[in-house]
Amino acid sequence: MKFEELNLHPDVKNGIEAMNYQDTTPIQEMAIPLVLEKKDLLACAQTGTGKTAAFLIPILSLIREEGGDQLSTLILVPTRELAKQIDEQVEGLGYFVGVTSLAIYGGGKGENWGQQRTALIEGADIIIATPGRLLAHMQSGKIKFDTIKRLVLDEADKMLDMGFSDDINFIIKHLPKERQTLMFSATMPPKIRTFARNILKNPKEISLSVSKPAEKIDQRFYMAADEQKLALLNHLLSPFEGQKIIIFTSQRSMIHKILKDLSRNKLKAKGVSSDIEQDEREVALRDFKAGKFNILVATDVLSRGIDISNLNLVVNFDVPRDAEDYIHRIGRTARADTEGVSITFLTEKDRKAVKDIEALLEKEVEVQRITENLGLGPAPEFKVYKAPKPRKFFKKRRQA
CATH class of the missing domain: 3.40.50.300 (P-loop containing nucleotide triphosphate hydrolases)
Structure with a gap:
């Protein structure tokens, strides 16, 4: 209409x-x-x-x-x-x-x-x-x-x-x-x-379409140990040089580490979290929208309600705590009928998180393992989930 x-x-x-x-x-x-x-x-x-x-x-x-x-x-x-x-x-x-x-x-x-x-x-x-x-x-x-x-x-x-x-x-x-x-x-x-x-x-x-991402998001999942993530991130960012990117992390302490590594690789980036003064957050977001730098590293403070045009890539440096937050994070790209890419890093502990995401997407996701080919060592495997054994209760035997 x-x-x-x-x-x-x-x-x-x-x-x-x-x-x-x-x-x-x-x-x-x-x-x-x-x-x-x-x-x-x-x-x-x-x-x-x-x-x-x-x-x-x-x-x-x-x-x-x-x-x-x-x-x-x-x-x-x-x-x-x-x-x-x-x-x-x-x-x-x-x-x-x-x-x-x-x-x-x-x-x-x-x-x-x-x-x-x-x-x-x-x-x-x-x-x-x-x-x-x-x-x-x-x-x-x-x-x-x-x-x-x-x-x-x-x-x-x-x-x-x-x-x-x-x-x-x-x-x-x-x-x-x-x-x-x-x-x-x-x-x-x-x-x-x-x-x-x-x-x-x-x-x-x-x-x-409750809790489903836009169909034009190319969703990619990579297995990576914590110590492999930064090197893998820099490798995967190379095809997106100069494009607008948001990197989400659930850990505020990781923002500085990610920014430091990006700077070492001569990539322009700034960080946004609830720890940063409001004025600084507003300036960073405004400068990002204006194209003064092209990579924004953020916590979930930016996962909802932020409309950024021409956002090409969303990276989940770690899996969100809740599957619905995954939808909101990657929903920052492919807005208004455009196309976009999302990349999510998975560790050995994230099998259940992947199952929850698949339940919302109503499909299985393809998990890639490329760290060994990059010289970073083998990618981790999901830990096999074992349900806890039921506790046994024994009545004390009455003394004769």
């Missing part, structure tokens, strides 16, 4: 045209009319399918139709990176609409608090916030949400995983009961459905 076919305000259509959007994705085609009809919505779709635009575009149209100049929409997100990204998309899509927005999140310089507080009190059309930071503002007093017409929970599963459920419930209690509520999630475990039942009213449901 073409965006021009949707019942959107002409100013919003101008913004869409300026952003060079033409055809809707499936989630956009299904969600936008429902949001325009002011229905509550529970939507589940894989990462990289255009979920953000699926709620932002109709919300901008509704705000333009209403003609208000006060806070009407609250968007809750799990991370500051996602808050900033959505804020940037509002700025891009809403240029012709005249909609104001502000991202509210922790970290950064102290003056951010005052700027955020002013926007909450005096009003911006859209507030995008992490639950913890918004709660801190609310507890300091004078924050009112009586003009809120729409609440959006983006990456709802991630927010619950991060322990934000109590904060979200507190925030919701201070919102008008008569409102439109939209919940978007990459996965739909039972806890999400239970949570949705408590805050949505007769919601429409959309579910598309």
